[in-house]
Amino acid sequence: MSSIRFSAIQELFARQPLKVSPPAKKTSEYFGINVFDKPKMQKYLSKEAYKAVVTAMEKGTRIDRKIANQVAIGMKAWAIDQGVTHYTHWFHPLNDATAEKHDAFVDRDRDGKLFENFDGDELVQQEPDASSLPHGGIRNTFEARGYSAWDPSSPAFIVETTLCIPTIFVAYTGEALDYKTPLMRSLTALDKAAVRVCQYFDKAVTKVISTLGWEQEYFLLDEALYYARPDLILTDRTLMGHSSAKDQQLSDHYFGSIPERVASFMLDLEFECYKLGVLIKTRHNEVAPNQFECAPLFEETNLAVDHNQLLMEIMRKVARRHKFRVLFHEKPYKGINGSGKHNNWSMATDTGVNLLAPGKNPKSNMQFLTFLVNTVKAVHQHADLLRASIVSHGNVHRLGAHEAPPAIISTFLGTQLSRMLDEIEEKVTDRKMTPDEKTDLKLDIGKIPEILLDNTDRNRTSPFAFTGNRFEFRAVGSSANCGSPMITLNTVVANQLRLFADEVDALVDAGIKKDEAILQVLRRYIVESKSVRFEGDGYSHEWVEEAARRGLSNVRDVPEALQALLQPESIAVFEENEVLSRREIEARYNIRLEIFISKVQIESRVLGDLAINHIIPTAIRYQAMLVESVRGIKEIFSEAEATELTASRMDRIREIGNHLNFIKAKVNEMVEARKVANAKEDILERANDYSKAIFPFLDLIRYHIDKLELIVDDQMWPLPKYREMLFAR
Ligand code: ADP
Numbered sequence: 001m002s003s004i005r006f007s008a009i010q011e012l013f014a015r016q017p018l019k020v021s022p023p024a025k026k027t028s029e030y031f032g033i034n035v036f037d038k039p040k041m042q043k044y045l046s047k048e049a050y051k052a053v054v055t056a057m058e059k060g061t062r063i064d065r066k067i068a069n070q071v072a073i074g075m076k077a078w079a080i081d082q083g084v085t086h087y088t089h090w091f092h093p094l095n096d097a098t099a100e101k102h103d104a105f106v107d108r109d110r111d112g113k114l115f116e117n118f119d120g121d122e123l124v125q126q127e128p129d130a131s132s133l134p135h136g137g138i139r140n141t142f143e144a145r146g147y148s149a150w151d152p153s154s155p156a157f158i159v160e161t162t163l164c165i166p167t168i169f170v171a172y173t174g175e176a177l178d179y180k181t182p183l184m185r186s187l188t189a190l191d192k193a194a195v196r197v198c199q200y201f202d203k204a205v206t207k208v209i210s211t212l213g214w215e216q217e218y219f220l221l222d223e224a225l226y227y228a229r230p231d232l233i234l235t236d237r238t239l240m241g242h243s244s245a246k247d248q249q250l251s252d253h254y255f256g257s258i259p260e261r262v263a264s265f266m267l268d269l270e271f272e273c274y275k276l277g278v279l280i281k282t283r284h285n286e287v288a289p290n291q292f293e294c295a296p297l298f299e300e301t302n303l304a305v306d307h308n309q310l311l312m313e314i315m316r317k318v319a320r321r322h323k324f325r326v327l328f329h330e331k332p333y334k335g336i337n338g339s340g341k342h343n344n345w346s347m348a349t350d351t352g353v354n355l356l357a358p359g360k361n362p363k364s365n366m367q368f369l370t371f372l373v374n375t376v377k378a379v380h381q382h383a384d385l386l387r388a389s390i391v392s393h394g395n396v397h398r399l400g401a402h403e404a405p406p407a408i409i410s411t412f413l414g415t416q417l418s419r420m421l422d423e424i425e426e427k428v429t430d431r432k433m434t435p436d437e438k439t440d441l442k443l444d445i446g447k448i449p450e451i452l453l454d455n456t457d458r459n460r461t462s463p464f465a466f467t468g469n470r471f472e473f474r475a476v477g478s479s480a481n482c483g484s485p486m487i488t489l490n491t492v493v494a495n496q497l498r499l500f501a502d503e504v505d506a507l508v509d510a511g512i513k514k515d516e517a518i519l520q521v522l523r524r525y526i527v528e529s530k531s532v533r534f535e536g537d538g539y540s541h542e543w544v545e546e547a548a549r550r551g552l553s554n555v556r557d558v559p560e561a562l563q564a565l566l567q568p569e570s571i572a573v574f575e576e577n578e579v580l581s582r583r584e585i586e587a588r589y590n591i592r593l594e595i596f597i598s599k600v601q602i603e604s605r606v607l608g609d610l611a612i613n614h615i616i617p618t619a620i621r622y623q624a625m626l627v628e629s630v631r632g633i634k635e636i637f638s639e640a641e642a643t644e645l646t647a648s649r650m651d652r653i654r655e656i657g658n659h660l661n662f663i664k665a666k667v668n669e670m671v672e673a674r675k676v677a678n679a680k681e682d683i684l685e686r687a688n689d690y691s692k693a694i695f696p697f698l699d700l701i702r703y704h705i706d707k708l709e710l711i712v713d714d715q716m717w718p719l720p721k722y723r724e725m726l727f728a729r
């Protein structure tokens, strides 16, 4: 009986760590060997082509067809030298995956002779059919064409024998069907707005980029146990499973020594990452058993987003090599911590200044405060949009569950900075400041220490915490594409900086001195955005109440949170900054509702099937054993004695019967609720049904299954238990 579970455990006992031997070179010597980076371009491209690509990378200029041909020839030559046979346009459609369709380099000439071919046209643009990728209504079938187009700002790379070319993915009308297109547009908007603001402080700044350093949390699970859990295979999370007597109570996993099998997986992963130019810097155990984290050095945001997508792909492959499965789901196990993807974000100038790092003098500190306050103002203004950028069916399990920031968007600044903002609020007035007042304030501003990285003053419960030289957006889900939050954040900050510059310019035109104008506008922003600043414990119940008093929204429901996308001010901020059009936003809204519906639907089906095919039969078998034993006792003992001896068994039989009845009834009700929902034409009504009328069944049914898990003979239980999955390594 229950052979799958026990043979999985046996397999696990026999596992040996895969020995991984490091390349015989220093990391710096093989870092990026599979990336078509500048040194390789220099070697394989003509001077003219090299220059064109570098300018395109740095300035976003276009590359004409003739040059593209030259680049394609060089890229192909390099790839073939590395034993590559195929190429693919590599893009991020809106289902949080990466997409690729491989084509071989070979072609046939007119005489039927084979030759290796790859020209500029194939490099620059492709028309993958890809009609099954999410499009949210943008592509009707008769205009189903979608194009992928080369993004020279993210270098091509080789995975095994395929040359991967990072591309955007758009409909034939030019509308975005991916994350990269609007991400690049948001970077352009931020660049433009931020440079304009930098000009108040430093005329030398001509370009501002956004920087991103993500931290990726994940779980590992032995492959044999994974295969014995249909819920994990089909939904990426466990839909049932009683909590383990011990899990994370003792915090003995967090930062503990890394188990040998896992360490060898990590080593292997890092080699693969380094070859692809992904600079993984840290690795450690996370809070939950079998939960881990890795983080790279930060990079320009477009590249960092690509690298995170690439990392997840590599992790899946390397994990298999080590007989693990990597779980990216935000909440694979109930009752213990789930996983997030912290997005550390800042802005940097081409003069080498991090705009969210305090500087050495009052002037650079004024610049720092300007970017800081504008970011806080943008977060205050567009909190709902930021939430919409991270909300997903997986992530709702985490948000507000005392392990991750709540669904209330707030920012944490730390004591020193909060005091500084209070001071500006107190001292700056709309009348002209006296020279003494000015000097006084400037002195204080100059006193912000150059490095604010004081670890004692860090708040790990804030969804958007300032951490000394960057903001850390901590509410992002572990399986999400970082592009989504980054598009929104860049856009709302770009928008805010633009409004700021308009206001300052207007005051200057009215005869107010520039530095005073800046202070006056900042002061007003500080006052207006005060309610979004929170320094206390974001996981506490008091904060939920306090936030409600402050009028901050707290929306955990996915369809409801997504409504933010359709608000007029949201559409305006995306349209005015030329990041997304109304049609593109509506398409995204539809796609995300559709994904939400599908996910709940799949979970509900899987749970129903498992309940009926795995759990109920097992419990009935165990119940029948009890019945048999009661009958036996009755045969050999007197009636009075038998009644006494079987009392607890009889209770058990009843208890099991009650659970079984409940499970059966609720599964039936859930199926009926699905029928009602599926018949609804309107997508929002359908999503609301799935959220409010179907999703709650999952927990109701699970509760009774988990009770049965504690009652039924361990030998009979068909699914690997939490204690096995959490501690197997
Ligand atoms: P912690 O867990 O304490 O937050 P980690 O070292 O795990 O710290 O992660 C910090 C992340 O922040 C790293 O990816 C790091 O490169 C990134 N980071 C540091 N400075 C910046 C910056 N200016 N812009 C973006 N990311 C940054």
Ligand code: MG
Binding pocket: 215, 342, 472
């Ligand atoms: Mg962090």
